[in-house]
Amino acid sequence: MKICIIGAGAVGSLVAVMTVTSGVGRIRLVDGDVVEESNLTRQIFYQEEDINKEFKVNLMKRFISEINLNVNFEPVTKYANIEEKNPD
Numbered sequence: 123m124k125i126c127i128i129g130a131g132a133v134g135s136l137v138a139v140m141t142v143t144s145g146v147g148r149i150r151l152v153d154g155d156v157v158e159e160s161n162l163t164r165q166i167f168y169q170e171e172d173i174n175k176e177f178k179v180n181l182m183k184r185f186i187s188e189i190n191l192n193v194n195f196e197p198v199t200k201y202a203n204i205e206e207k208n209p210d
Contacts, residue, residue, distance in 0.1 A: 124148035128202045130155065130178035132164045139167070142186050148194040149186075151179045154201040 123146050127134050130153035138151055157165075157172040167185050168178065179197035186195050 124150075126150040126152065128152050130182055131161070135165055135167050135178070135182055138182055138186065139189070142190055142193050142195075147192070148196075150196040150198060151182055152198040152200070152202050153177070153179050154199060157181065 125141055125146050125148070127138055127141070127149065130138070130151055134151070134153065138149060141149055155178050156174055156176060157168045157178055159170075159173050161168055161178075162170065162173075165178075168181060172181055177197065177199045179199055183195050183197045186193060
């Protein structure tokens, strides 16, 4: 099964982790944001040392690979655009 999650904020990051633990094998996570200080109070997968240094989706890939190395996790470091066509 394959799933695409738009946004790696509070809800999107939780959905990504729950999706992996429920057995989905392919996940694409799309978000162009880097971690900001204001994220830390509501987004539990990011730390102070991540602020302004890394895209949220890359941090989620690292976290998810610690849960299950067999998941095909594709981080997309840009914002979703409904005008853009993607054959996948």
